[in-house]
Amino acid sequence: MTVKPEKRLTKLVLRFGSIDWEKATAKQYELEKDERVWRAFINGYAKNGFVIFDEEALPREELLEKLSELKPEIRKEEAVTVGELIESSYSWNNILGRMES
């Protein structure tokens, strides 16, 4: 069924102990390919990132197992709905120019 806006997702903010750009892009692809992952960003340079995923469909243990070679450490955890994620993505909520002025 088409997704409902009130569907709950989990956001894990992560720190990685073993990572470089090459590993990061490969893992980014692997995670993003999974339909249960809604957003991911693995930064191989800053050694941090986050994953927003559907924990009902993708157990946290399975996700952390996927990330294990990067030695992940959970720094923060948040709950977010699909509706909130969509809203937070809109252009008008993310204007870089305002930060500059």
Add this chain to the structure above:
Amino acid sequence: MAESVGEVPSGEKEFAESTRRIRDIIEFPEISEEQFEEMLRKASRTYGGPLPHRTYSLCPETRRVVPALVWEKDGKVWITKRCPEGMITDVYYENVEQYYRFQKWKFDFKLKSVNVENTGVNCPFDCGMCARHRSHTNLLNIVLTNRCNLSCWYCFFYAKEGQPIYEPTLEQIRMMLRNAKKEYPIGANAVQFTGGEPTLREDLVEIIKIAKEEGYDHVQLNTDGIKLAFEPELVKKIREAGTNTLYLSYDGMTPQTNWKNHWEIPLIFENVRKAGGPGIVLVPTTIRNVNDHELGAIINFGLNHLDIVRGVNFQPISQVGRVPKKERQRFRITIPGAIKRIEEQTNGVIAMEDWYPIPIAGHIARFFEAFAGKRYYMTSHFACGAATYVFLDRENKRVVPIPRFIDVDGFVEFLEEKAEEIEGWKTLGRLKKLKLGAEIFMKFRSFYDEKYAPKGLDVLGLIKNAFMHGNYDALGKFHQNALFLGMMHFMDEYNYDVERVERCVIHYAMPDGRIVPFCTFNVIPELYRDKVQDQFSYTWEEWKAMHPDWEYQKDKYLRTKEFVERMKNSEVYRKTYIDIEDYFGTNPGSEVVE
């Protein structure tokens, strides 16, 4: 001759027959790993640097992002990368001179609004408009449905029987439109509704009205036109709702090369004429050894229907998916390759040097921002697209490309100098503006050669009105006698260049709040198009429950033998294909089957 008659057209038979004969193939050069590494070390790195040039690409099998080399050999430009699956080379541009001529017009724009909280460091795997992107949305695409009335053999996108149906709600469509409209500092102003086949949506008229409500000046439908051939009322309704353009699939002059809608085109044209629009842009997907011998004929065809055809936009084939080298050598064509064929097939009337790359518009836009405060920057990568205008001198039956009577390079360079000058001023009052407009008009004369200009077109009047009075009404007349010619080469895994994708101007809005470039959406569908549409699709059972009267087969178009026979003998068919002028002296309509 193999033909899709008495069945839902899929093109399979026609393609098999077209490709039995091979006219030419491109030999890809060999390069050793040592040579590759050596060149990569010395390669330029900044956008628009000389060849060899270092960029990033995708591996077709393992989907890794890897360093890639854009380099020259034997007058052609190649792209090579070392993937885990081995060294992969493909042709990037078939003419190095054209590459350098276009490179001169590169232009970057900084987008300052994003959809994702990342830096784009894993580009193109972390997509949504991000801080790394260098163009605003020039044309927004919204997929209205994955239902389709045809069953193209190569298409993995349309819903087969029993598969999930993707069809965003009106509210989702409105928010996707708004998302691109609110990009900062410049929002989208043009939207293309696509599919599947967008005309299958019952609420299409309402959707077009929503686009207008959301402030889009330009609305176009990417369509095969089949429904429009048989429903004149629908053409009228979509026009009245505000559709500006039908971006109409048109792959060739014969039922074989244009198996999608050859027989229906005369009816589509007739219905558009009766409705007084929308304007038509013919879109030939251009494939070496398949339809590249008909490009001049397609332009000639457009010129013969200039009352409704506004342009021809060639799309050199994008070979998405895993494609063996032999097939790429056989079917690959690039922008300079297509332009060369057009030069040959129009007897030199439309030549290589008549074309300009898309980002030249960025230089012109800079002037208009300084002069008139109007902003729309078309700043794609210089290798992504090319365009020109040709004028039809009806009196003398002559076709004249714009650069034959306007020194485009000189005039754009002059406008850029002026932009720089104005940007240095603190204010631009009315009097100063009028004075500047007059100066530009006077100077324009030195870039304009009346001797070669088409008769009946008041170019000087148009320029005078635009620069001195800010009046663009004369542009309407300009369009009545001019045919836009464009080239847009979408990428695939084999010629993928991350520098190109980060400058992309043709984007897709997704219902999850992101806007992504065309060549991430379609080339990496497992991360974007297919994944997100799966998340937002209805299962077959849900769809059927929501639409109890709907039947899959009713969506499909069955081209009957009787219809084809009727069309063959019809006046409208003759008028459309047979009784047409040959503007290039090459008898380009001769291959049309009577």
